[in-house]
Amino acid sequence: MSDDTTQSPGRRVLEIKDLTLKFGGLTALDEVTFHINEGEILGLIGPNGAGKTTCFNAVTGIYAPTSGDIVFEGSSIAGRKRYQIARLGIARTFQNIRLFKSMTALENVLVGADAQHSTGMASALFRLPKHRREERHGHDRAMEVLKFMGLHRNPDELAANLSYGDQRRLEIARAMATGPKLICLDEPAAGFNPAEKVQLMELIKRVRDEGYTVLLIEHDMKLVMGVTDRIVVLEFGRKIAEGKPSEIRDNPAVIAAYLGVDEEDAS
Amino acid sequence: MSKTPAVKKLTGSLGERVASLPKPVKIGLWVAFAVLAYALPLLEPPFISPPGTDFGGVLFTVTIYCLVALGLNIVVGYAGLLDLGYVGFYAVGAYTAAILTTFHANWPLLLALPMAVLASTISGVLLGWPTLRVRGDYLAIVTLGFGEIIRLVAVNTEWLGASKGINDIARPPGKALFEIPHLNWESGVPLLDFNDTTKFIEFGVLDQIPYYWMGLTVVILVLFADRLIKDSRVGRAWEATREDEDAAELMGVPTFRFKLLAFATGAFIGGLAGALYASRQSFINPLSFLLLFSIMFLAAVVIGGQGNRWGVLVGAVVVAYLPERFREFTDFRVLVFGAALMALAIFRPEGLLPPRRTVRAKQSEAEIEALEEGAEGEETSRV
Amino acid sequence: MNFDFLFNNFAELTVTGLAFGAIYALIALGYTMVYGVLQLINFAHSEVFMYGTFAALWTTMLLVGDSSVSTMKGIGVLLLALVAAMAMSATIALVLERVAYRRLVKNNSPRLIALISAIGASFVLAELMGLRDRIAGWFGLEDDLQRYVAGARINRSMPNVLDNKQLFPIGDYQVTSIDVLVIVSAIVMMVVLDQFVRRSRLGRGIRATAQDPETAALMGVNSTRAVQMTFLLGGLMAGAAAFLYMLKIETTKFDVGFTLGVKAFTAAVLGGIGNLRGALVGGLILGVAENWGSALFGSEWRDVVAFVILVVILLFRPTGILGESLGKARA
Incomplete structure (x- = not known):
């Protein structure tokens, strides 16, 4: 592994090296290697069951790698606890929305912002300066992120009462509030109509422009082509291609892999 | 989203109405309530006792x-x-x-x-x-x-x-x-x-x-x-x-x-x-x-x-x-x-009595308004 | 710790432990089946059992009273008591399903809410039994009640219908006819149930629903029916357990269910909740372990032994000895 010479626009935020994940006899990821540069949007695509979400789960600490390594900001995070990884600066959303449903939109985002905080029992109980400082910071941060996502008009609505689209956006807001360097979005446009999808992709570009690095799983090839800087293609747990969208479009292996899912692609 | 403010006001509980009072009145109410609670056994009110x-x-x-x-x-x-x-x-x-x-x-x-x-x-x-x-x-x-x-x-x-x-x-x-x-x-x-x-x-x-x-x-x-x-x-x-x-x-x-x-x-x-x-x-x-x-x-x-x-x-x-x-x-x-x-x-x-979040709701509403005004102010000043 | 006592009475402790264990196992089936299908701890299942003990008690008291009877008539009375206990427990189990659970299951309520409902139901059932003389009093029936069955807040004893014969020795212990009856009938019931769930159409419906309720429904399994069936079978087994319990222990009380329920649940978890054969294994192991434990530490620590086993199992092997799942439990 000595291809460090490829001069990319930024540093490498995340490096996945020979990542292998096995469940019993099943190999979900097989020696997958790729990296994400600072400030780019990397698309992770592949047919259903290719191992995209598994890869996310390994990065965010849900699964420990069977072998291989995950390096974030220069240090290995393989085997770290999930909350530690989140606090180090990797945030994510979920394919099926997992908000804190009976908390308000604002509170959802505050929980995210608390990833940067360490107020404990004593500090909260005696309203120590640390608590006040962190509450103010959290609140400012939360409102900022909600405004960015266009959710600031109704911050006290329970998450469960928000529209589907707003719930999806709230998930991104919550992830942004944790103050991450890398945001992993797991099919954020699932269930959207084409117009909404385009809107969301514009939003994701703006997220990147704010200085976040984005790792995006998306099923819809056309969308991915439009928004990403680079694309990694997985099939059956293996990486079959990597490159700029234009390169991926013409890659015969990718075309072959996607042939079976043509109708979904077209939708 | 699902409830307009008017409906919210109608369905508002006692807690919400108390929460919307000015602070000194609220404190006064709580003190009165506490005093009553302390005095309750001395009052020995009929029926309750x-x-x-x-x-x-x-x-x-x-x-x-x-x-x-x-x-x-x-x-x-x-x-x-x-x-x-x-x-x-x-x-x-x-x-x-x-x-x-x-x-x-x-x-x-x-x-x-x-x-x-x-x-x-x-x-x-x-x-x-x-x-x-x-x-x-x-x-x-x-x-x-x-x-x-x-x-x-x-x-x-x-x-x-x-x-x-x-x-x-x-x-x-x-x-x-x-x-x-x-x-x-x-x-x-x-x-x-x-x-x-x-x-x-x-x-x-x-x-x-x-x-x-x-x-x-x-x-x-x-x-x-x-x-x-x-x-x-x-x-x-x-x-x-x-x-x-x-x-x-x-x-x-x-x-x-x-x-x-x-x-x-x-x-x-x-x-x-x-x-x-x-x-x-x-x-x-x-x-x-x-x-x-x-x-x-x-x-x-x-x-x-x-x-x-x-x-x-x-x-x-x-x-x-x-x-x-x-x-x-x-x-x-x-x-x-x-x-x-x-x-x-x-x-x-x-x-x-399920939990309600009115107090914080009221607070942040005010803040959002301030935030929006601030943002608009910035924009206009830039223009 | 009293090792001498354990070794000197090893055979007796083991055989009576197996008898207790067989009863735990029969009750455990109810927990395990409902958990397998609904992922719900049927906290009130202990009361299903308790009602069964009273049904067995009332039947024998009404038929026999304090007089002694011939062996033939005795056997007849006991068979009737068994039927009554099973019918009573099954009825209570079905009512429970209808009143306490069905709506929650339909609304897909969180498990904790369902558990709270189950706890509420458990207390209602126990207290209804405990207060039945008071309730009878409202209708002026307390004298009748007193004559036959009296209040349920103190221990009620089962009349002795059959002589408990000593059959054959194992070590120093003379195995009694009741020991054999309890162990053998419990195992027979379990085999019948196991075969029923494995081979019958209804049993397949239950297994399918346990594995994947949505697909099962698509395949034409009536899930409400399957759930009802689960409660019914659990109730029947609890009724049988109640009858055997009255043969072996001979007394019951309105709150007898609680401790027994926790133990049976322990047995279910020990064997692997959701797993029918696991319930048998778990029950027998628990019964024996409890007997040995109380020999070692003193009988007053008996219940503590069971609780400690429960806690330890949940911590170190929550899937139990034979593993979980009714659906996957071999077809």
């Missing part, structure tokens, strides 16, 4: 239930951990206070209280450390087992007084400074009755009103603490853990640590309640710590509305006071509360 029993004693029991409900609410309501053995912590607190103030050590109560609370908190951590990793409904059964083990250990250990329990537990220290007369309603109009007075403040055998004052004070302190903690990172982390443990963990919440913290906090309050109870009662035996009480405590939390501190207080008053007031139905209270648990779970799982 239960016939044939000591009103002060009943009210003290109510405060103990309030305390326990507030503690259990942290575990069940905030953190979403179903604890069926909460009486175990109550027992640890009571027994520690009993052991330390009687023949084993003869400490004064004020020294034994912190130890009792410490012991119950430690027992909470010791129980929580291994068990908080198991699935939610399994946790319920493990805690149930814990509560029973504590009781069976008490029954079978000679050193703990076995089934006859421990006598002569120390009372709180007090000094009779002056006497306060009660009201007498016998003639139809309230009259000051100087033959029926309460010594301020002496913790005696007959007059239980000073214990009630002590219990009420502790409840108020715990209420304040509860509010401060709930409205902080800790409270949010508890709720997030209850809502979706995995998502919370992935948002940087060390959920195990916070669950343990909730468990320990609950155990702290439970132990405190147990120790106060032991001191008032002056004797305890294992019969005071049956599984039944765990269920009554749970009923208090669920009936009132888990997650809402005022709701669980109402629940505690219902569970503790009604059976005392209507003693003729005492035998039926378990039946009634069992039925209430079932009916609430089926028809209104959020309880009678």
